[in-house]
Amino acid sequence: MSAVFEQxxxxxxxxxxxxxxxxxAFATLGEMFSERAGVLNLGxxxxxxxxxxAGFTAASLSGNLWLGVLVAVLVGAxxxxxxxxxxxxxxLSQHVCGIGVTLFSSGLAYxxxxxxxxxxxxPPSIDGFKxxxxxLLSDIPILxxxxxxxxxxxxxxxxAVPLAAFVLYRxxxxxxxxxxxxxxxxxxxxxxxVIATRFQAVILGGALMGLAGAFLTMAQFNAFTFGVVSGRxxxxxxxxxxxxxxxxxxxxxxxxxxxxxxxQLRMQASGLGHIPYEAFLMLPxxxxxxxxxxxxxxxxxxxxxxxxxxxxxx
Amino acid sequence: xFRLEARTSTPAWFNLALPLIAIGVTLVLCxxxxxxxxAGVIEAYGVMLSASLGDSYAITETLVRAAPMxxxxxxVAIAFRAKFWNIGAEGQLLAGAVASCFxxxxxxxxxxxxxxxxxxxxxxxxxxxxxxxxxxxKFKVDDVVSSLLLNSVIxxxxxxxxxxPWKDTFSGxxxxxxxxxxxxxxxxxxxxxxxxxxxxxxxxxxxxxxLIARTTLGFRIRVTGENPEAARYGGINVQRxxxxxxxxSGALAGLAGVGxxxxxxxxxxxxISPGYGYSGIVVAMLARLNPLGVVPAAIFLAAVMxxxxxxxxxxxxxxxxxxxxxxxxxxxxxxALLFTAxxxxxxxxxx
Numbered sequence: 001m002s003a004v005f006e007q008x009x010x011x012x013x014x015x016x017x018x019x020x021x022x023x024x025a026f027a028t029l030g031e032m033f034s035e036r037a038g039v040l041n042l043g044x045x046x047x048x049x050x051x052x053x054a055g056f057t058a059a060s061l062s063g064n065l066w067l068g069v070l071v072a073v074l075v076g077a078x079x080x081x082x083x084x085x086x087x088x089x090x091x092l093s094q095h096v097c098g099i100g101v102t103l104f105s106s107g108l109a110y111x112x113x114x115x116x117x118x119x120x121x122x123p124p125s126i127d128g129f130k131x132x133x134x135x136l137l138s139d140i141p142i143l144x145x146x147x148x149x150x151x152x153x154x155x156x157x158x159x160a161v162p163l164a165a166f167v168l169y170r171x172x173x174x175x176x177x178x179x180x181x182x183x184x185x186x187x188x189x190x191x192x193x194v195i196a197t198r199f200q201a202v203i204l205g206g207a208l209m210g211l212a213g214a215f216l217t218m219a220q221f222n223a224f225t226f227g228v229v230s231g232r233x234x235x236x237x238x239x240x241x242x243x244x245x246x247x248x249x250x251x252x253x254x255x256x257x258x259x260x261x262x263x264q265l266r267m268q269a270s271g272l273g274h275i276p277y278e279a280f281l282m283l284p285x286x287x288x289x290x291x292x293x294x295x296x297x298x299x300x301x302x303x304x305x306x307x308x309x310x311x312x313x314x
Numbered sequence: 315x316f317r318l319e320a321r322t323s324t325p326a327w328f329n330l331a332l333p334l335i336a337i338g339v340t341l342v343l344c345x346x347x348x349x350x351x352x353a354g355v356i357e358a359y360g361v362m363l364s365a366s367l368g369d370s371y372a373i374t375e376t377l378v379r380a381a382p383m384x385x386x387x388x389x390v391a392i393a394f395r396a397k398f399w400n401i402g403a404e405g406q407l408l409a410g411a412v413a414s415c416f417x418x419x420x421x422x423x424x425x426x427x428x429x430x431x432x433x434x435x436x437x438x439x440x441x442x443x444x445x446x447x448x449x450x451x452k453f454k455v456d457d458v459v460s461s462l463l464l465n466s467v468i469x470x471x472x473x474x475x476x477x478x479p480w481k482d483t484f485s486g487x488x489x490x491x492x493x494x495x496x497x498x499x500x501x502x503x504x505x506x507x508x509x510x511x512x513x514x515x516x517x518x519x520x521x522x523x524x525l526i527a528r529t530t531l532g533f534r535i536r537v538t539g540e541n542p543e544a545a546r547y548g549g550i551n552v553q554r555x556x557x558x559x560x561x562x563s564g565a566l567a568g569l570a571g572v573g574x575x576x577x578x579x580x581x582x583x584x585x586i587s588p589g590y591g592y593s594g595i596v597v598a599m600l601a602r603l604n605p606l607g608v609v610p611a612a613i614f615l616a617a618v619m620x621x622x623x624x625x626x627x628x629x630x631x632x633x634x635x636x637x638x639x640x641x642x643x644x645x646x647x648x649x650a651l652l653f654t655a656x657x658x659x660x661x662x663x664x665x
Contacts, residue, residue: 090652096644097645099644102641103637104642108641111635237463278473285464285466289463289467292455292456293449301456
């Protein structure tokens with residue numbers, strides 16, 4: 001048994017957890033901002049895919065990875081704006097619009113990718129981001145090489161979690177976001193523009209989803225494939241609920257999922273798995289559904305989630 | 315100055331006009347992509363049309379593809395009527411496919427096998443849909459998220475089956491063993507793939523319409539969706555209506571999977587559904603949640619899908635255009651639906 005443990009728990013394992021958690025953390029924070037403002041964004045799966053494609057294409061054509069990241073973030077923000085246009089400005093049903101945004105964005109991603117790169121037996125790849133060791137910190141045993149010898153985007157994710165918590169809980173804008181998500185009418189009487197705040201939160205959320213997509217095609221896989229997102233957006237939806245709409249808990253949930261996923265990959269690779277790996281992949285969804293049943297008693301979801309706001313309806 | 319004004323009623327011609335407007339807007343918007351791909355817009359849409367509806371064989375292919383979307387479209391339409399937000403038709407379809415494939419692999423007389431496949435598939439889909447409905451009724455769990463997340467659970471369960479104990483030992487690929495030959499749905503026109511399940515789908519639509527429009531359960535479903543408070547006041551057990559709706563909706567989505575196993579693939583593989591469950595949402599919205607409208611809406615999407623492949627071969631425009639059309643059509647329809655709730659009225663200058 002100890003041999004099994006040694007094989008599984010190595011430096012590489014810890015590093016793998018961090019790498020798997022990074023795109024999930026970005027996506028989860030993005031969805032969280034959107035939902036805290038009262039807007040469920042089921043477009044996340046498609047937004048991540050389109051951003052991943054756009055970022056990869058920009059990086060591949062220009063040779064500049066950071067330009068790729070910028071394009072991915074802008075595309076994510078743009079798709080967030082589109083979702084906000086439908087759900088916030090026009091007040092259309094959030095879940096159906098979200099599915100529409102996902103269908104539209106993934107279709108567009110596939111279409112443009114095929115148009116630009118044609119049909120190739122081996123998908124074109126790029127020279128992606130390289131790990132950047134942080135001096136001194138990367139010399140810490142075990143933790144150092146795993147956490148502090150990572151891609152710059154990983155460090156960005158590590159910084160993004162406390163930053164998101166700070167913005168949400170300690171800034172006036174964060175207060176507005178929480179207000180329009182909990183009680184838009186009260187926010188409106190307090191002089192907070194519900195429409196503008198929701199727009200901003202959904203756009204910020206989209207930008208973070210774009211960052212998640214960028215990580216997938218420019219750091220993790222260095223190529224775009226049609227299955228590059230493969231349900232990570234839905235995982236993020238689950239993690240937001242599991243993390244009770246809180247940046248810290250959501251990031252913790254992302255780490256927990258990444259741990260399970262990395263374990264599953266290891267067991268598959270080492271041929272130790274008597275349990276099918278799919279059982280592990282199912283876990284976050286099952287846990288979230290069970291957690292929702294328990295949480296419903298002490299309502300933690302933003303009260304105005306899924307509810308459009310129209311000023312004249314008093 | 316113009317302003318939006320709430321409507322109290324909508325003229326009847328809206329039911330037909332709105333989807334047509336949405337589809338028209340979609341085709342105009344997507345022609346931009348065809349132009350970007352360097353092809354003639356008229357030519358590309360022309361190839362699409364002739365390859366999907368241009369001759370009798372093409373029509374049968376389109377109908378074969380429409381069948382699963384008629385079922386998922388009905389599943390979503392009925393669920394949404396009761397405001398049971400079933401986003402899980404995809405998982406219910408997969409569950410139906412797995413259950414019917416299990417049954418279909420058991421040797422027995424053909425028609426008995428087909429009947430039992432349909433029952434097993436419908437039951438499996440219904441059970442999957444019952445979960446989010448039960449969670450909503452008993453624990454007030456949001457059905458949008460729970461039904462959506464169940465799709466992933468069912469998908470991984472299916473993968474675990476076909477990569478594990480249920481893997482076809484003969485081919486060695488991650489696909490299930492095939493169903494018995496005698497359980498294959500009969501082909502109705504020789505030389506085509508038009509199978510019995512397509513006819514069942516076409517019959518299911520008017521039956522669902524009858525159920526919604528003319529039966530007590532249908533009335534309860536409509537009232538529950540439109541005004542749950544009034545429903546409760548009127549003595550309707552809203553929770554029970556939601557559970558019945560879920561069973562019905564899940565069963566219909568399960569039948570979509572049955573048709574794919576019995577009439578098209580004869581076994582289960584990971585990509586047995588190219589998102590037919592999600593397409594069902596597009597179909598239901600284009601149909602304005604009317605079961606009769608589901609048939610033309612599903613045929614439209616199916617025609618776009620079959621036509622896109624031929625268009626791609628003829629003009630080089632990527633066939634993924636059909637996915638863009640689907641997403642755009644859904645969004646365009648949602649915007650068009652605004653006109654049922656509001657009208658634009660010109661008002662005098664205000665100070």
